[in-house]
Amino acid sequence: MTTLLLLNGGVGTRAKAGMPKQLVRVNGIPLFIYTLRVADELNEINKVVINSPKGWEEQIQTLISDYAIKTNIEFVDAGETRQESVYKMLSLVKSESVIIHESARPLVDKNDFKKLIASKSLNVSTVLNIPFTVLKKDCQSSLLTENLNRDELVNIQLPQKFDTNILKLVHNKYNASKQSFTEDASMLIAEGEVVDTLYGQDKNFKVTTPQDIHLAEYILSKINDESYSEQ
Incomplete structure (x- = not known):
């Protein structure tokens, strides 16, 4: 069994929706x-820990009840940063492994989770190849300085799976040191932990802008799966 941490605490200002983007209805949902x-x-996910942006907690809980989600769900307040949110959510995890995902990626499917759960690797992240040229820039001069080999680079996606004890130890260390990371695989790598990769799907993109919302709406409308049908 594993626990899903669903990062749901952002305010989504770039989505320009007048509300947190995770509350925007896409095809009515x-x-x-x-x-x-x-x-x-x-069945492998026996608990979900979810957070909420300040002031929206009651609405989030009401919607979860309205959609009759059966999995055991526990709620925590959102942290000031993504890293702080994960740190707070980990205090409720008792399973040996934990999966981290974010609600801004609504096109995740069962196979994305199942591949992670089935992986023999303790720590594994979903990734995509980078299809474009990547150059390094000098931050002081703004000059391009180096051509990076994109065959050696990947675009980090979510979901990710981690050994719970390892992730808690690393978060405890960096919470105390105040050093910050934008996601958890890079935090483990900084500690010398091994993180494996599994290739994900292009459709599992992060909804950030109004255009992303429209794209997600179009793709979801084309998916013939009962898990996405409206109640």
């Missing part, structure tokens, strides 16, 4: 509900 419906179909 709030964005964050899509991931919960997928998790609800997986």
Whole structure:
């Protein structure tokens, strides 16, 4: 069994929706509900820990009840940063492994989770190849300085799976040191931990802008799966 940490605490200002983007209805369904419906179909996920932006906690809980999510769900307050949010959520995890996902990626599907759960690696991240040229820039002069080999680079996606004890130890260290990371695989790598990779799907993109919301709406409307059908 594993626990899903669903990062749901952002305010989504770039989405320009007048509300946290995870509450925007896409084809009639709030964005964050899509991931919960997928998790609800997986027996391997026995608990979800979810956070909420300040002031929206009651509405998040009401929507989860309205959509009859059966999986055990526990709620925590959002942290000031993504890293702090994960740190707070980990205090509720008792399973040996933990999966981290974010509600801004509503096009995750059961196979994305199942591949992670089935992986023999303790720590593994979903990734994509980088299809474009990547150059290094000098931050002081703004001059391009180096051509990076994109065959050696990957675009980090979510979901990710980690050994719970390892992740807690690393978070405890960096919470005390105040050093920050934008996601958890890079934090483990900084500690010398091994993180494996699994290739994900292009459609599992992060919804950030109004254009992303429209794209997600179009793709979700084309998916013929009961997990995405409206109640």
